[in-house]
Amino acid sequence: MSLKLHVFPLSPRAFKVMAAANHLGVDHELCFVDLGKGGHKNPKFLALNPNGKMPVLEEDGFVLWEANAILGYLASKKPQSGLMPEDARGRADVARWLFWDMAHWDSTCAIFIFERMVKSFFTKETPDPAEIAKGEERFHQFAKVLDDHLKGRKYVCGDKLTIADFALAAPLNVQETAQYPLAPYAEISRWYASLTALPCWRKTLAAKVPAAA
Numbered sequence: 432m433s434l435k436l437h438v439f440p441l442s443p444r445a446f447k448v449m450a451a452a453n454h455l456g457v458d459h460e461l462c463f464v465d466l467g468k469g470g471h472k473n474p475k476f477l478a479l480n481p482n483g484k485m486p487v488l489e490e491d492g493f494v495l496w497e498a499n500a501i502l503g504y505l506a507s508k509k510p511q512s513g514l515m516p517e518d519a520r521g522r523a524d525v526a527r528w529l530f531w532d533m534a535h536w537d538s539t540c541a542i543f544i545f546e547r548m549v550k551s552f553f554t555k556e557t558p559d560p561a562e563i564a565k566g567e568e569r570f571h572q573f574a575k576v577l578d579d580h581l582k583g584r585k586y587v588c589g590d591k592l593t594i595a596d597f598a599l600a601a602p603l604n605v606q607e608t609a610q611y612p613l614a615p616y617a618e619i620s621r622w623y624a625s626l627t628a629l630p631c632w633r634k635t636l637a638a639k640v641p642a643a644a
């Protein structure tokens with residue numbers, strides 16, 4: 432198969448690209464990057480992404496890293512899907528939320544994921560209360576923006592599902608363990624529940640971890 436996704440599937444950043452590929456019906460092969468065993472630090476992987484981070488897309492010599500860029504590339508393969516709108520304002524709206532994700536949301540969720548999941552998974556360290564406090568302050572700042580925005584909208588960019596939904600909702604898959612302070616944000620919970628009903632979401636959550644590449 433010519434399109435490969437190099438992923439550590441437990442990560443929301445991997446999930447978003449895997450789920451979008453499944454939703455779009457883009458044929459792909461999953462290549463397991465074992466972060467626990469330094470699979471992102473070996474020369475073969477660093478030749479794909481010198482940042483030493485997954486996910487990475489590889490297709491016939493074309494290599495793309497940054498999950499949200501990968502989302503855009505996958506959507507461009509199936510324009511009829513509407514995951515990336517065709518009009519300029521629609522595209523700008525999606526871009527806005529992808530940039531917002533990278534500027535604010537992803538890194539805020541990552542604090543909880545690192546403190547409450549990565550540490551216990553890899554180093555058995557306990558969460559740092561100062562980091563959690565910083566995460567909570569930032570989470571309330573940005574979750575309120577997203578929650579207010581979702582009022583009256585089915586999806587982040589309106590009535591239609593777009594890659595912005597995949598980008599922003601993926602970290603919520605691990606909400607039970609990450610324990611984001613989500614309780615006040617009913618619109619986010621309503622929107623996230625609608626995404627978990629998508630067949631691609633369920634299929635991707637159930638995906639088995641592939642063998643190491």
Ligand SMILES: N[C@@H](CCC(=O)N[C@@H](CS)C(=O)NCC(=O)O)C(=O)O
Binds near residue numbers: 496
């Ligand atoms: N902005 C990048 C972040 C990628 C990233 O940080 N991936 C993490 C896992 S979620 C990783 O590979 N970390 C390995 C490391 O930093 O050592 C994206 O969205 O693709």
